[in-house]
Amino acid sequence: MTALFVDEYPAEARLVKAAFLSSFIAFGIGALFGIIQALHRTDIFRFIDSIKYYTVLTGHGVFLVIAFTIFFLVGLYQWAVTDSLERGPVDIRFTWFWYGLMAIGSFLAAISILAGFLEQPPMVLGAELRANVLFTFYAPLEANPLYYIGLALFLVGTWLAGIDWFRTWWAWRDENPGERIPLRTFMVLTTMMMFFLGSVGVIVSILVFILPWSLEITESLNPLLTRTLFWFFGHMIVYFWLLPAYLLWYSVLPKLSGGRLFSDPLARVVFILFVLLSTPVGIHHQYMDPGIAEGFKFIAMTNTMFLLLPSFLTAFTVVASMEHGARQRGGEGRFNWLQALPWRNPAFTGMALAGLVFAFGGFTGIVNAGMNINYLVHNALWIPGHIHAQVGTATALTLMAGSYWLVPQLTGNRLVGRQVALFQVVLWFVGIVFMTNSMFRAGLVGVPRRTAEPQYQGFEYDVPVGSMGELNAQLALGGTLLFISAMLFLVLMLLTVFNNDSEPIVDGTLPPALSGPEDSPQVLDNLRLWFGIAFALVVLAYALPLAGIVAQSGLFGQDIPPFPVSSEAVMYLEFGLDYVGALVT
Amino acid sequence: MHTSPAKLLILIALSLVILVEGRTVLAFFGINIPPLETALIGLVIIATLVIWAIRPLRGSPTKSE
Amino acid sequence: MGSRVSREIGHDEYDPWGTLSLIVIYFVALTLMWLFTYFVEFIGNTPTVMGMIVPVMLG
Structure with missing residues (x-):
């Protein structure tokens, strides 16, 4: 038994714990908002005003896919760098500085979102404190400037974290x-x-267009430009959520299976492919946007299809590593080796089930990526189905499973309730299948996403199988199982943190890969080269579309004032719609 | 025991998943199973798995993962 | 945590046949699902909500 991470690197362990704590707080709030939505939009139990639904929806998005995932990422990566380089950061005060920036930033953003629940939000920076703009904050929807300032601080903190890890690596290299x-x-x-x-x-x-515009320094902006810039980031960010899970699948999962990573060079190739391809594909989120030429969308689609490659490589490498473990544990046969895997270990089972959901959720991604077939699902509930299968399970379930392995090493405490933990990860798996199956089916019959009340008078969804009521019940049941599972996870983490008087049963050593770094070409480690190629690809994919958007309606658009998202605005909108409706008749 | 509690749990979960997804697939071929019957089939599957799992093995000592 | 290795298998004596079998099944499933989504759901259906805006708004 080797020394625990907390004993070897106590200062770094404190930071990882702080990051995980922030992550889990966000996870708890986000999960609560999730179940409120599941019950609200299906009209099973509505206890908030439908206008507040969008506050809940914004919170669900931002707390889960920004705060939960990225705080976990920085914690996990701090552990990974420290443990694999066997040294701490160059200056731990700098490490705490970026963590502090991230914490302050997310606090500001959280306050501005949560203020949306108040009947009379206070005035801050010259505007009502609210941010019902959803995770994508498409202008001209406008949030309080504090929200954008919070996001900016959070992003700066994340940048500094990256710089910190590069500094650590430079010091190690010397x-x-x-x-x-x-x-x-x-x-x-x-x-x-x-x-x-x-x-x-x-x-x-944020810094050039939206924040100055929300502070009324600039008067107008170009919504298509800010939207395109958002998706420039928006598809890369999905891999930013996913790569911590990949790190765990490549480094920890083989060990948990009782084997070794099949191939170190393949793992490096996969990560390089993500550097190259994850950004010049963002326009595939905008197939439905007018103002971007079809040819550019076609290029984005082609790049996206190439992006399937690293995920397929991962499926092979990770499953082959698991099979290696199973065979070392005595597994035999073409499929019987699956039985030899350590299924009673929640860390293993959680990651394996997350991988399974990812493989099939990946299929829905192929559908989304197709330029024509995307029209079938683009504005429908299918898309939330996809995101919940991918980041909501492949990432979230892997991070929870990883916590069962990592948190005991960070605290020096034994994991409380291993059997409950196993039940928790399996429950998440069942819950997500119930919920996403219903979302995919509802999406195919045209049920919209981002809608508090997708029920319309004088209109029936043409549900080929069963009924809308049944789809709704299944969605709500799945959502409830997920919520219970999330709460079980948080309770187990809390109990583990306070389980002081115990010795963890966990071995933190990671075995070397079967085919190690000596088999991988040196050029894979040439980070400058890969960054250069990635930069060139981004320029190729984005220079002309961005130039086209600016040429069409200018850098700052033409007289696009903010559309404040508040209850009054929604009332005006409702009035406007009624008025138009009356005119049409 | 024919299998360990952990594997039994996972088998139950997988069979529920196959039931939900399988029902969708069957519906594409025009075979519709109503929700109540689906739930009943689920219960029967779970019961069968549990009975199979806890049935004692003949001749060999109880082994658990 | 419970990795009871009963034998060491090195790089040269390991061929992941089980992985290959799983991946073949996965690719067959992917192909069938995609063909279904494209030809039945996408090509085979008429638009769902288009043209309905007036009756929807009038309720």
Whole structure:
């Protein structure tokens, strides 16, 4: 038994714990908002005003896919860098500084979202404090400037985290000249290169256009431009959610299976492919947007189809590593080896089931990526089905499973309730299948997404199988199971943190890969080269579309004032719709 | 025991998943199973799995994962 | 946590046949699902909500 992470690196363990704590708080609030939505939009139990639904929806998005995932990512990556380089950061005060920026930023954003629940939100920075703009904050929907300031601080914190890990690696490289980058550090560095490149879009969108516009420094903006800049970042960010799960699948899952990673070079190739391809594909989120030429959308589609490659490579490498473990544990046969896997270990089972959901959820991604077939599902509930299968399970379930393995090493406490933990991960798996199956089916009959009340008078959905009531019941049941599972996870984490008087049963050592770094070409570690190619690809994919958008309606658009999202605005909108409706008749 | 509690749990979960998704697939071929019957089939599957799992093995000592 | 290795299998004596079998099944499933979504759901259906805006708004 080797020394625990907390004993070897107590200072770094404190930071990882702080990051996980922030992540889990966001997870709890986000999960609560999730069940409110599941019950509200299906009209099973409505206890909030439908206008507040959009506050809940914004919170669900931002707390889960920004705060929960990214705080977990920085914690996990701090662990990965420290453990694989066997050294701490150059200056731990800097590490706490970026964590502090992220914490303040998310606090400001959270306050501005939650203020949406108040009957009379206070005035802050010259505007009502609210941010019912959803996770995508499409202008001209406008939030309080505080929300954008919070997001900006959070993003700056994440950038500094990346710079911190690069500094740590540079320091290590000086001490260990000529050595290959350890695999986990390689994964961290490539992920952050991807983030640096892709987040430029959203940072420019916030700092140059949306924040000055919300502060009334500029009078107008170009909504298609800010939207395109958002999606410049928006598809890269999905891999930013996913790559921590990949890091766990490549480094921890083989060990939990009782084997070794099948191939270190393949893992490096996969991460490089993400650096190259995850940004120049963002326009595939905008197939339905007018104002972008079809040809550019076609290029984005082609790039997206190439992006399937690293995920298929991962399916092979990770399953082959699991099979290696199963065979080392005595597994035999073409399929019987599956029985030899350590299914009673919640960390293993959670990751394996997450991988299974990811494989089939990936199929829905192929549908979304097709330029024509996307029209079938684009504005429908199918898309939330896809995101819940992918980030909501492939990432979230893997992070929960990873916590069962990692948190005991960070706290020095034994995991409380291993059997409950196993039940928890299996419950999540069942819940997500119930919920997403219903979302996919409802999406195919045209049930819209982002809608508090997708029930219309004088209109019936043409449900080929069963009824809308049944689809709704299934969605709500799935959502409820997920909520119970999330709460079980948080309770187990809390109990583990306070389980002081115990010794963890966990072995933190990770075995070397079957085919190690000595088999991988040196050029894979040439990070400058890959960043250069990635940059060139982004320029190729985005220069002309962005130029086209600016040429059409200018950098700052033509007289696009803010559309404040408040209850009055919604009332005006309702009035306007009634008026138009009356005119039509 | 024919299998371990952990594997039994996962088998139950997988069979529920196959039931829900399988029902959707069957519906594409015009075979509609109403919700109540689906739930009943689910219960029968779970009961069968549990009975199979806890049935004692002949001749060999109880083994658990 | 419970990885009871009963034998060591090195790089040269390991061929992931089980993985190959699973991946073949996966690709067959992907192909069938995609053909279904494209030809039945996408090509085979008429637009769902288009043309309905007036009756929807009038309630």
